[in-house]
Amino acid sequence: MLIGDNYVFVELQKTGSTHIKQQLQALLGGHSEGKHNKPSDEQLGADRVIIGSVRDPWSWYLSLWSYGCQRRGSLYTRLVDAQNWQRSLPLLQARQRERGDLALEQLTPQRAHDVWYADTGSAQGFREWLRAVCLPEMRSTVQSGFEASGLGRWGCGLMSYRYLKLFTHGVTSLASEAESAEDLRQWTRRHFRPAHMIRLHALAEDLIATVQALGRPLSAEQCEALRQARPTNRSSRPHPFGHYYDAQALDEVARREWLLIERHGFERPSLG
Incomplete structure (x- = not known):
């Protein structure tokens, strides 16, 4: 789980969550607490938006x-x-x-x-x-x-x-x-509970839409960098x-x- 000022990213196992966390943290800040855990009511108390991840x-x-x-x-x-x-x-x-x-x-x-x-x-x-x-x-x-x-x-x-x-x-x-x-x-x-879901097969586009929905404008160069970024921690x-x-x-x-x-x-x- 990644907790930022206005969001919490909740990660479903085997959905590219390591890569998503890295990109969200770079763009929106935040700190990790655990991994595949749920946010408590206290962690959501600041009206944080929940983001989730999924894949086919x-x-x-x-x-x-x-x-x-x-x-x-x-x-x-x-x-x-x-x-x-x-x-x-x-x-x-x-x-x-x-x-x-x-x-x-x-x-x-x-x-x-x-x-x-x-x-x-x-x-x-x-x-x-x-x-x-x-x-x-x-x-x-x-x-x-x-x-x-x-x-x-x-x-x-x-x-x-x-x-x-x-x-x-x-x-x-x-x-x-x-x-x-x-x-x-x-x-x-x-x-x-999630307001936004990032799908692995559309990871870059869903990330771009989610980050911008949270009030963080992205330049064309930043969007292209997200599209070109290679997912990490893939099963071999x-x-x-x-x-x-x-x-x-x-x-x-x-x-x-x-x-x-x-x-x-x-x-x-x-x-x-």
Whole structure:
């Protein structure tokens, strides 16, 4: 989180937030407090405007997986720890008995360590990981609080949970306040706190618009410098996007992250 005189930048993981923070700090000043945390009411007490960051969910999941391949991140830690699977394993076993659609030998913490996160060039590793992370039965293993949020009622995925947890007052009341997908849309509109969102695919233009909306005029040279600036802290992978995704994986993300896709106009990527 970056706090300035008249703004707070709240950063969603894997959305180019390091680069955004650097640019905002250079143009508007401010100081860092934590990283992927929410501002308190006290920090917002000076009528600061909230800025958030987001990216398309297909590249978000790929970036999150790549980060885990470096043996980093809370999701990696949870997925390779057998203790964190204790609530999910009975649910996975029950689903297999009822539906027979899971390969349980591919759903273990050892598999996460040995296959899912073993090689940033492995399409198989990514696709196995993605399916596991998107399984409803895995919510309690994937993220603390995810299952209790009630988002599973509308088939929402991990990115939607983190997005709503960070950019609203919280999701603890969501299950009791929304009964349908339309209720969820309206709840999100009512409780969403950022006034400006910086999208990774339009980072420079969104930054320019946000900074100027906060009362900081930018020269043509400054705008061009923002357009030419190279993002920092990118996840490294040896293959392009289409190597990792197939049509089934694209569909899975589209089903789980429909709310974000609708809200921000993200388009399904092409594999061609």
